[in-house]
Amino acid sequence: MIRLFHVYKSFGSKNPALIDISLTVPKGEFVFVTGPSGAGKTTLLKIIFCAEKPTSGHALVDGRNLMRIKDGELSSLRRRIGVVFQDFKLLPRRTVFENVALSLEVMGVPPSMIRKKVHQTLRYLGLADKEGYYPPQLSGGEQQRIAIARAIVNNPLILLADEPTGNLDYDLTMETMALLKEIHTRGTTVIVATHSQELLKGTRRRIIALHKGRMV
Amino acid sequence: MKITFFRYFVRQAMRNMVENRLVHLIGLGTMVIAFLMFDAFILIFVNLNSWTQEQGRSLTMSIYFKGEPERAVIESIKKELLQYPVSTTGFISKDDALKSLRKQLGEKAGLLDGLGENPLPASLEIVLSRDVSGDSLPYELKTRLERIRGVDEVQYSQEWVERFQAIMRAVKLIGLVFGGLLFLAALFIITNTVKLTIYSRKDEIEILKLVGATNRFVKIPFLIEGSIQGFLGGSVALIVLFLVYVAIITKVDLSIGFASLDIIFLSPQFILLLLLMSSIIGFTGSTVSLGRFFRI
Numbered sequence: 117m118i119r120l121f122h123v124y125k126s127f128g129s130k131n132p133a134l135i136d137i138s139l140t141v142p143k144g145e146f147v148f149v150t151g152p153s154g155a156g157k158t159t160l161l162k163i164i165f166c167a168e169k170p171t172s173g174h175a176l177v178d179g180r181n182l183m184r185i186k187d188g189e190l191s192s193l194r195r196r197i198g199v200v201f202q203d204f205k206l207l208p209r210r211t212v213f214e215n216v217a218l219s220l221e222v223m224g225v226p227p228s229m230i231r232k233k234v235h236q237t238l239r240y241l242g243l244a245d246k247e248g249y250y251p252p253q254l255s256g257g258e259q260q261r262i263a264i265a266r267a268i269v270n271n272p273l274i275l276l277a278d279e280p281t282g283n284l285d286y287d288l289t290m291e292t293m294a295l296l297k298e299i300h301t302r303g304t305t306v307i308v309a310t311h312s313q314e315l316l317k318g319t320r321r322r323i324i325a326l327h328k329g330r331m332v
Numbered sequence: 333m334k335i336t337f338f339r340y341f342v343r344q345a346m347r348n349m350v351e352n353r354l355v356h357l358i359g360l361g362t363m364v365i366a367f368l369m370f371d372a373f374i375l376i377f378v379n380l381n382s383w384t385q386e387q388g389r390s391l392t393m394s395i396y397f398k399g400e401p402e403r404a405v406i407e408s409i410k411k412e413l414l415q416y417p418v419s420t421t422g423f424i425s426k427d428d429a430l431k432s433l434r435k436q437l438g439e440k441a442g443l444l445d446g447l448g449e450n451p452l453p454a455s456l457e458i459v460l461s462r463d464v465s466g467d468s469l470p471y472e473l474k475t476r477l478e479r480i481r482g483v484d485e486v487q488y489s490q491e492w493v494e495r496f497q498a499i500m501r502a503v504k505l506i507g508l509v510f511g512g513l514l515f516l517a518a519l520f521i522i523t524n525t526v527k528l529t530i531y532s533r534k535d536e537i538e539i540l541k542l543v544g545a546t547n548r549f550v551k552i553p554f555l556i557e558g559s560i561q562g563f564l565g566g567s568v569a570l571i572v573l574f575l576v577y578v579a580i581i582t583k584v585d586l587s588i589g590f591a592s593l594d595i596i597f598l599s600p601q602f603i604l605l606l607l608l609m610s611s612i613i614g615f616t617g618s619t620v621s622l623g624r625f626f627r628i
């Protein structure tokens with residue numbers, strides 16, 4: 117599903133954010149990416165959903181070579197990848213409902229279907245009563261779960277979650293992790309980036325550890 | 333295009349306009365001014381053009397008589413005219429001429445009371461229907477008519493019309509240049525308005541792209557927005573122009589006292605054309621600024 121070959125990424129003249137990353141994530145796997153702040157976790161995810169192009173190396177996602185992907189292919193690939201951004205990236209001037217609906221709207225899903233799916237997803241995340249709110253009116257934890265809702269509402273093939281529990285208390289963290297696992301059991305390939313050792317404690321999942329841009 | 337997409341695009345365009353209403357209002361105002369100048373120019377041009385064409389197409393000739401003409405004289409003139417493309421003839425007797433002058437003078441008609449004898453000549457006005465500009469026919473007719481006994485003088489406006497037509501050709505050229513400049517100005521304004529709204533929505537565009545929106549999906553609402561804005565600017569400009577037009581013709585009627593000044597407004601076809609053009613300018617302006625944005 118995801119293959120990286122000797123991927124390097126540098127921003128300007130600073131130390132590279134990613135150095136010689138090669139990895140394979142097969143379809144249906146659940147993987148953690150971990151490492152201290154600045155290790156390159158977000159950059160790695162960005163490479164995968166093609167928000168950044170590798171400086172060198174190759175990246176294949178769902179059979180597409182990201183080095184030479186065309187605009188049209190890129191957007192259709194992104195519709196198959198749900199992303200929970202570290203900074204949420206919600207639209208402040210659109211309601212919770214509209215934010216979540218966005219993933220479906222770009223696909224041209226009919227409005228009645230959009231309504232059904234969005235309600236279902238918001239209920240699933242316990243946010244049904246918040247659909248008319250605007251993101252700035254919500255707590256950090258609520259915004260984070262809206263971001264999760266937007267990422268999963270269109271049943272993506274791949275789910276990339278960047279610190280999905282960063283703003284959540286213990287109970288909600290556990291709840292959210294259970295949710296991600298449930299999405300995983302439905303067949304979605306899941307990659308969770310986190311610097312929290314708590315989250316990894318006792319897990320039998322594969323862990324990709326990064327340190328200063330290198331896999332360790 | 334799927335209907336759901338279309339609904340989304342229109343909704344989004346409307347929403348952008350409401351949310352960025354200040355930018356839009358300023359843009360709209362500037363555009364109205366540009367379109368108004370353009371439309372006013374077209375209106376003046378259309379009037380001048382139709383007027384000269386009218387003059388060129390139907391040449392008016394006035395045959396003045398010495399004193400009150402005898403019936404036989406008029407008959408022989410009419411016989412003479414049979415071979416010519418004359419559409420209408422109208423006889424104006426000395427009395428008629430005086431009456432119409434009185435009417436034109438209105439309150440000042442008293443001035444005429446001092447005159448002992450009616451000084452105005454009787455005349456026959458004829459209109460040559462065919463396009464006779466640049467033709468020797470009017471001159472030929474003039475000399476033939478002046479040979480008839482009882483006819484004093486024959487006048488026609490040919491020379492003057494020809495000169496005017498030359499002026500109109502120059503006006504057309506100036507109009508082309510001037511109109512082109514105004515067109516560019518409108519385009520420039522709309523390009524910048526849309527650019528402002530695009531920049532104020534940079535984050536939104538980025539997020540849309542990240543959740544898998546195609547470039548087209550992101551662009552189309554802006555194109556609709558630009559077209560609507562162009563259309564609105566064009567409509568407001570035409571409405572303002574129409575109000576000015578109404579104000580001018582009523583003013584002219586009041587002050588001169590008779591409506592010999594025939595100003596026409598733009599024909600419905602012309603109005604549609606101008607509205608279409610404004611929308612296209614709006615659309616093009618958006619396309620240009622989007623092109624720049626998406627290349628960055």
Ligand SMILES: Nc1ncnc2c1ncn2[C@@H]1O[C@H](COP(=O)(O)OP(=O)(O)OP(=O)(O)O)[C@@H](O)[C@H]1O
Nearest residue numbers: 127133151152153154155156157158159160202311
């Ligand atoms: N757009 C960018 N321009 C310049 N440098 C960048 C950019 N994005 C990331 N970097 C640099 O790349 C390095 C890795 O950043 P990245 O965001 O991937 O870290 P991270 O592991 O996600 O950290 P955190 O846990 O704090 O989110 C950092 O040194 C960062 O400064």
Ligand SMILES: [Mg+2]
Nearest residue numbers: 157158202278
């Ligand atoms: Mg990060």
